[in-house]
Amino acid sequence: MKETLELRINYDYAHLLFKADEGKNLGTAVKLVELSKDDPRYRQVPIIAEEVRKKYDRGFFFGWQIKRNYSKKELDTATLLHLKIKVVFEPTGEDCGTLYDETTACEICGANRKQSRPLILIKGMIPKKDIARTIGGEVVVSEKFVKAARQRNLKGLQLSPINVEKYYQLTANTELELLPKTIVGINPFDLSTSDDGEIYKCPKGDTIGLNLLSEPYVADNPLIKEFDFFASRQKLGVKRGLLRPEPIYFCSPAFRKMIEEEKLSGFEFEITKIE
Ligand SMILES: [Zn+2]
Numbered sequence: 001m002k003e004t005l006e007l008r009i010n011y012d013y014a015h016l017l018f019k020a021d022e023g024k025n026l027g028t029a030v031k032l033v034e035l036s037k038d039d040p041r042y043r044q045v046p047i048i049a050e051e052v053r054k055k056y057d058r059g060f061f062f063g064w065q066i067k068r069n070y071s072k073k074e075l076d077t078a079t080l081l082h083l084k085i086k087v088v089f090e091p092t093g094e095d096c097g098t099l100y101d102e103t104t105a106c107e108i109c110g111a112n113r114k115q116s117r118p119l120i121l122i123k124g125m126i127p128k129k130d131i132a133r134t135i136g137g138e139v140v141v142s143e144k145f146v147k148a149a150r151q152r153n154l155k156g157l158q159l160s161p162i163n164v165e166k167y168y169q170l171t172a173n174t175e176l177e178l179l180p181k182t183i184v185g186i187n188p189f190d191l192s193t194s195d196d197g198e199i200y201k202c203p204k205g206d207t208i209g210l211n212l213l214s215e216p217y218v219a220d221n222p223l224i225k226e227f228d229f230f231a232s233r234q235k236l237g238v239k240r241g242l243l244r245p246e247p248i249y250f251c252s253p254a255f256r257k258m259i260e261e262e263k264l265s266g267f268e269f270e271i272t273k274i275e
Helices: 011-016 044-056 072-077 143-151 253-261
Strands: 002-010 024-026 030-036 061-069 081-085 131-134 139-142 157-161 167-172 207-209 229-232 249-251 267-271
Touching (some): 002 011, 011 030, 011 044, 081 253, 143 167, 167 229
Antiparallel strands (some): 002 061, 024 030, 081 267, 131 139, 139 167, 157 167
16 A cells, blocks of 8 residues: 655645655645655645744645555455545534434534434435535445445444435444554644644544544454444534534445445445554
8 A cells, every 4th residue: 555645735835845846736825745755855844834834824734635556456355444435515404404312422523313204315416426425424335335235244234214315324333443553633734632722622522623634443343244334423523513424434345345246336445453
């Protein structure tokens, strides 16, 4: 696996670390660069960011994304995959009138509220993909996905009809425990557990951080061999407006095989480490 970090650098200060012809200019405000972790400049990023903040009160980079490139063999031999849902949309179920019981939610981080009625979404606002999630963490799948999963008898998926025809809500019946080796934080250079009054690491242990920064590590569990779809017990993210801490998802090789063979869209796979 080769890991790189894609950074959206503030163009005004890009010259402090990058050559003029490096990366890709997105308009005149942003330079998109990809850095390998072994690139000596990787360690320079937070140092320069601090300088730019102190001197000009500006950000050195606006956004970031960790990219992991696996070989076909690595993916084909993995026991458990980290399933990433590529497309996020609005409005959320809550926005559309889905009922939630907030009395079950953690009073500190807001995790684990209970959805008490079927999911309500707006027809026409759901992306034309076989999987997508709202910014509130509700996951919907297409009828094509549901048919394929039933045909192959995949286990551990809870599929509930929603108000929009041909879409279903997907939740997991089984939770896996994330291990402390899993790295979480605000960004790759800032592992702070709180910021600006927001708490990213709940003292109760239900929410562990704002963003996932490493591959997930989960505790070995006999259920991993038995089911095809799981959620993490611990949540990531923050309660902010319609956002809520949400789990990450895992799936079996059989699940991934189905996605590839049926050419279902919206899925991305990385590897989960089991220890
Ligand atoms: Zn909590």
